[in-house]
Amino acid sequence: MNIFEKRESVVRSYCRKYPVVFKKALNAEMFSEDGERYVDFLAVAGSMNYGHNNPEIKKAVLDYLADDNIINALDMYTSAKEEFLTEFERLILSPRKLDYKVMCCGPTGTNAVEAALKLARKNKKRTNVIAFAGAFHGMSLGSLALTTDKTSREGGSVPLNNVTFVPYDGTFDSLAYLRWVLEDDHSGVDKPAAIILETVQAEGGINPASVEWLRGIRQICDENDILMIVDDIQVGNGRAGYFFSFERAGIVPDMVVMSKSISGFGMPMSLLLIKPELDIFRPAEHNGTFRGNQLSFIGGTAGIRYFTEHKLDEEVRRKGQIIEQFIQKEILPMDARLVHRGIGMIWGVDFNGIASEKAIEVIHKAFDNHLILEVAGRHDGVVKIMPPLTIEDDTLMEGLQIVKKSIAEVLN
Numbered sequence: 468m469n470i471f472e473k474r475e476s477v478v479r480s481y482c483r484k485y486p487v488v489f490k491k492a493l494n495a496e497m498f499s500e501d502g503e504r505y506v507d508f509l510a511v512a513g514s515m516n517y518g519h520n521n522p523e524i525k526k527a528v529l530d531y532l533a534d535d536n537i538i539n540a541l542d543m544y545t546s547a548k549e550e551f552l553t554e555f556e557r558l559i560l561s562p563r564k565l566d567y568k569v570m571c572c573g574p575t576g577t578n579a580v581e582a583a584l585k586l587a588r589k590n591k592k593r594t595n596v597i598a599f600a601g602a603f604h605g606m607s608l609g610s611l612a613l614t615t616d617k618t619s620r621e622g623g624s625v626p627l628n629n630v631t632f633v634p635y636d637g638t639f640d641s642l643a644y645l646r647w648v649l650e651d652d653h654s655g656v657d658k659p660a661a662i663i664l665e666t667v668q669a670e671g672g673i674n675p676a677s678v679e680w681l682r683g684i685r686q687i688c689d690e691n692d693i694l695m696i697v698d699d700i701q702v703g704n705g706r707a708g709y710f711f712s713f714e715r716a717g718i719v720p721d722m723v724v725m726s727k728s729i730s731g732f733g734m735p736m737s738l739l740l741i742k743p744e745l746d747i748f749r750p751a752e753h754n755g756t757f758r759g760n761q762l763s764f765i766g767g768t769a770g771i772r773y774f775t776e777h778k779l780d781e782e783v784r785r786k787g788q789i790i791e792q793f794i795q796k797e798i799l800p801m802d803a804r805l806v807h808r809g810i811g812m813i814w815g816v817d818f819n820g821i822a823s824e825k826a827i828e829v830i831h832k833a834f835d836n837h838l839i840l841e842v843a844g845r846h847d848g849v850v851k852i853m854p855p856l857t858i859e860d861d862t863l864m865e866g867l868q869i870v871k872k873s874i875a876e877v878l879n
């Protein structure tokens with residue numbers, strides 16, 4: 468028995484799917500301590516959008532470390548945070564004509580979701596929040612109440628409440644249902660402070676919402692004095708083909724939650740973006756020790772510079788087409804029951820029409836074939852393709868060929 472099995476809690480999960488000891492990683496390749504090479508189609512669940520050990524971002528981090536600069540500072544003013552906020556305003560907010568206050572939250576995505584919930588409820592003086600079937604927003608109790616998968620919810624072991632779920636885009640007439648819920652004074656649903664959504668449900672099985680639906684939600688929020696919160700933790704930072712995933716719909720949410728790739732280098736960081744008039748917490752009302760990880764600010768600054776200078780949004784749209792065309796031409800013809808969904812560089816191949824467990828078999832085969840691939844969605848039945856955005860074209864093609872080969876091995 469190795470030290471992990473002997474000493475680490477049984478709650479560990481990804482290591483069961485990829486049972487080697489990893490040591491190194493470079494852009495879209497990961498290497499085990501035995502020197503085996505794996506193509507990475509997971510990007511550490513979307514936190515390595517700019518590639519493992521991206522040299523431009525790494526240089527900024529190493530330079531900062533080499534100079535005895537401050538590493539952690541609570542939420543004190545620091546040069547690193549000053550530079551991050553300045554560049555975030557210059558490169559991200561201003562060109563998009565967005566005016567958000569930036570709240571630095573505890574280091575994981577779920578903490579920023581908690582902050583968004585608290586702030587929405589405080590602003591509107593209402594407890595209920597509307598979320599969508601298929602949503603994933605995190606594991607702490609407030610976020611878990613918004614998260615839909617059964618296993619995660621059972622892990623909470625307490626009632627998860629103050630949330631009403633409605634169907635997401637593509638299930639029934641979701642907008643009409645939502646309108647009815649809000650407008651019928653006998654619907655039995657308390658008026659919510661906010662509606663929270665992912666513009667592409669990632670853990671929920673790669674479900675991209677349509678532009679019309681997203682605009683419809685914005686309109687419903689406006690008409691009913693409800694805040695719109697977009698959780699861009701997984702599909703922001705360029706994943707959906709734009710820095711913010713909602714840009715494609717031309718809408719402006721009231722709050723935006725960011726984490727995962729926002730630190731540029733895979734370091735822990737999360738932010739809540741808030742329309743200025745909603746920024747009403749009293750000092751320290753949502754606090755936390757690790758809101759000032761300076762290496763994350765340094766990586767984050769280098770990350771948004773990298774994103775902008777390399778026009779990564781255009782790259783994502785180009786590579787997204789390569790992925791979609793490959794799926795259409797090479798994968799879907801293998802079985803008429805396969806379904807694909809996606810946008811930008813997040814794609815899913817849905818096996819639920821065949822047998823959901825085939826998806827898990829595919830990712831095991833893929834690992835045997837040296838590709839890191841994950842499942843998502845209902846019954847874990849969707850194979851999820853999500854490489855670093857910076858993946859080289861030939862590595863992308865190599866990975867896609869492994870997906871094809873692995874599916875063929877499972878279906879035959």
Ligand SMILES: Cc1ncc(COP(=O)(O)O)c(C=O)c1O
Pocket residue numbers: 512574575576577578580603604605606665669670698699700701702726727
């Ligand atoms: C959309 C979304 N929201 C929230 C979270 C939670 O983030 P964290 O795991 O950093 O708490 C995740 C994590 O996968 C996510 O994908």
